[in-house]
Amino acid sequence: MRSLLISIMLIIATLAPGQGAAQTQASVEEYKFDIGVGLGMSGYLGDANESNLFAHPGVAFNASFRYLINSRWAIRGLFTTSSLSGSTAEMENVLPEGKVYEFKSQIYDLGARAEFNFFNYGIGETYKQLSRFSPYLSLGLGVTMSSTGGDSFVAMSLPMGFGVKFKARPRLNLGLEFTMTKVFGDNVDSRELTDLYQIKSSFLKNTDWYSTLTFSISYEFGRRCVTCHRID
Secondary structure, X not given: OXXXXXXXXXHHHHXXXXXXXXXXXXXXXXXXXXXXXXXXXXXXXXXXXXXXXXXXXEEEEEEEEEXXXXXXXXXXXXXXXXXXXXXXXXXXXXXXXXXXXXXXXXXXEEEEEEEXXXXXXXXXXXXXXXXXXXXXXXXXXXXXXXXXXOEEEEEEEXXXXXXXXXXXXXXXXXXXXXEEEEEOOOOOOOHHHOOOOOXXXXXXOOOOEEEEEEEEEEEEEEEOOOOOOOOO
């Protein structure tokens, strides 16, 4: 984790132009879309891990496409794949008959999210009070598929995220994001780990969660038409 933060700081220091150069720009072109990738670690909460989110950290990768509505709002399509694992041997509770379960699974998630920036996110054009840095919140819906032990499981999911964005260049963005995803099902970790306490699952109860902490980079494209002249 420490090495990841150091790497992020070095990238920002290398890519960021001087503040004076940014503020003296007369105008900066605006774009409608951006495309990006992210890499980081994943965690799991469920029947085989009830407290320590990153007890068995995995690897998470994502690819995203954003529609930039304005400096505050964006709609983001996201594909994420993460590796998850866990073991009941580390739990304080003793399972019936003293059994111990372990699992490893691969998660594939496809969904859409709405993002809200706390500040007017952008660069240049100081009269718009744009900020090169902004925290943001995201909320969406998705479909999650889990593959483990030769079995597969598909369910709806609810991703909830918090992150920070930094505009290193007019078209280049860096980001750090933490997301918790609630899966509306109990088989993300494997079918063997369903109803360990003889409590039947439901749409809201006894379901699995997984998380991702990712560093991302994205590039904007699709120049926005600021002034359009109508021709009859």
